[in-house]
Amino acid sequence: MIHEFPVRVYYEDTDMGGIVYYANYLRFIERARSDWVRSLGIDQNAMRGEDGVVFVVRRVEADYLLPAKFDDELMVKTAVKAVTGVRLIMTQDVVRGDAFLFQAEVTVVCVGIGGAPARLPANIRRQIH
Amino acid sequence: MIHEFPVRVYYEDTDMGGIVYYANYLRFIERARSDWVRSLGIDQNAMRGEDGVVFVVRRVEADYLLPAKFDDELMVKTAVKAVTGVRLIMTQDVVRGDAFLFQAEVTVVCVGIGGAPARLPANIRRQIH
């Protein structure tokens, strides 16, 4: 199952090269992950406030294929590649129509207070079973 | 007394207009305020962790006079304009050599847990007496 999340490119996202600054794709795909998590019924504010648990990115592999420009309407496509009790691996592509601009594989974990590893929420662990 | 803080312009700061994106001057002047506060012996981590108190900006008046470009070496000049027990008003100019690029007047307060107003640290209240 692929989660789709639209992103419009604004001035803030561009750099003097006239294209989207490379770090900003990580902002785009994080918005998509938060939207996906929300769609699973998970409230990150409650996770953090009540359980002291937050999502943390452990690893990103990212390929920049084609540039995005101001005013572009992009789509972030997120799919779960693997889930264990404590680790979630996703693929996250940014496309403009049929063109692949950016492709990433992102590993996320949960950590509690003080940075100790915590189990992923059950709603996520169930995603690919 | 004027506090001086150097800022170099990087790719991340520019937009497709080839100049520094307007919101980023607020980042520059916040770095300068944090540096000034640190120079007064105030540890914002301790303020927040032990006292639950953080600085919050209440008002900004900003004039954009000339654009800054990639690789520019800028200077942020910060001066205290007024201090009361709970309110600090500063002027913060961004210059490049003799040229004024940006001028702001910034009002800062302290708030405690839940957003209640708190007294400014004594080191700051002493600044202009």
Add this chain to the structure above:
Amino acid sequence: MIHEFPVRVYYEDTDMGGIVYYANYLRFIERARSDWVRSLGIDQNAMRGEDGVVFVVRRVEADYLLPAKFDDELMVKTAVKAVTGVRLIMTQDVVRGDAFLFQAEVTVVCVGIGGAPARLPANIRRQIH
């Protein structure tokens, strides 16, 4: 006439105080201005590519009234306060339901290559006549 533009708060927008970082409201209201300009049929890419003209912010007066938090659904309300041939003054409020979080008055001009002043697009100059 008031232009409305929704903004969701993501991780990238927050700071360690647990609220939206003060500079990021300027990003939010710039998205709203770009959306408003697009709704008037103005293509900023074409303006820049064909005419060498870009919008530039000259002045911002901003009041921070209440904090926004992660996952908040905000609305940016933009209204034209005054237009001359070369200068556009807008009010831009950020609200969450009935609560006013942020209020700004923003002055925008157009500049051509080398920074020379240019006339605002006709579609904008017509807005309040």
Add this chain to the structure above:
Amino acid sequence: MIHEFPVRVYYEDTDMGGIVYYANYLRFIERARSDWVRSLGIDQNAMRGEDGVVFVVRRVEADYLLPAKFDDELMVKTAVKAVTGVRLIMTQDVVRGDAFLFQAEVTVVCVGIGGAPARLPANIRRQIH
């Protein structure tokens, strides 16, 4: 040879988790690359203005090992791993004292107007011969 570049963590870099937001490490290491390029006598403004050539990131592999916090003094350590005529591969670590917080391998190319590949500047091609 290892290029060292200091980075201080400011409010703008943190998120509501109280640590540096994951995308911001890409900003930190880009500052270090720009500083390294400048130290080789390469003027990116001239490259872009006269030759129409800019550096573009093609691939990033990044591991997030330990979190950085507000006010931390970090060091970005950049080393060239491989250079061909058109491709530069670097390792970029972010450390705090002896602790490794972030490790990346970054592939950079040069592109000309319209995105066509261009040769890397000679000063860079000479780096590991």
